[in-house]
Amino acid sequence: GAVVSQHPSWVICKSGTSVKIECRSLDFQATTMFWYRQFPKQSLMLMATSNEGSKATYEQGVEKDKFLINHASLTLSTLTVTSAHPEDSSFYICSARAGSGGNEQFFGPGTRLTVL
Amino acid sequence: DAKTTQPPSMDCAEGRAANLPCNHSTISGNEYVYWYRQIHSQGPQYIIHGLKNNETNEMASLIITEDRKSSTLILPHATLRDTAVYYCIVRVAWEGNKLVFGAGTILRVKS
Numbered sequence: 001g002a003v004v005s006q007h008p009s010w011v012i013c014k015s016g017t018s019v020k021i022e023c024r025s026l027d028f029q030a031t032t033m034f035w036y037r038q039f040p041k042q043s044l045m046l047m048a049t050s051n052e053g054s055k056a057t058y059e060q061g062v063e064k065d066k067f068l069i070n071h072a073s074l075t076l077s078t079l080t081v082t083s084a085h086p087e088d089s090s091f092y093i094c095s096a097r098a099g100s101g102g103n104e105q106f107f108g109p110g111t112r113l114t115v116l
Numbered sequence: 117d118a119k120t121t122q123p124p125s126m127d128c129a130e131g132r133a134a135n136l137p138c139n140h141s142t143i144s145g146n147e148y149v150y151w152y153r154q155i156h157s158q159g160p161q162y163i164i165h166g167l168k169n170n171e172t173n174e175m176a177s178l179i180i181t182e183d184r185k186s187s188t189l190i191l192p193h194a195t196l197r198d199t200a201v202y203y204c205i206v207r208v209a210w211e212g213n214k215l216v217f218g219a220g221t222i223l224r225v226k227s
Contacts, residue, residue, distance in 0.1 A: 004159075006159075034214060034215075036217075043203070043217045043218060043219050043220060044154075044160065044217040045217075046214055046215070046216065046217075049214060091157070093159045093160070095159070095160075095215075104162060105162070105215060106162070107152075107159035107160045107161070107162075108159050109158055109159050110157065110158060110159050112157070
């Protein structure tokens, strides 16, 4: 299957700082990328859907000013957690969907964020 | 909200077939059944999907009942590396539709 990478794989930051997570589709062009969050022993929760070149669509209850999403190219989307707090500590996972004909989503390996 | 019901956990002996059930009694005619799995601390991995016919690939088989209200994912020869959370998801297969994950089934393969 297609490969999606995330960087960094883990990050520790101080409360109040901002953290940027990158999601890249390595061998295909992704017109749509999705960002999920997963707390320990829970399922994945969709945060937002981003389409290349347009604003992201956020799920209910997700603060768009806190979780900034940029999908500037067909192979890169970024999630910035602004003014991070300990309750933002979680496993963040992105997925990407190819634009031409295919509708499968391919998931990245995830990024573990710990806010101290 | 997830539209599927799965048992919270199952055990399987290594080398035996693992049969994971999923109920989706409210599935509509244009919704597919998808299966993903998530090994601990990794992103989900696509396994298989189907509409109404049984499907098989190199990873698994998917058996969908005639009324489409339930399905079973079959791992024919489970290995220890198949220990994971398995998610059954129903969705319309048109571009842009999002995946909604339920609680899934924790499959433990034991030697």
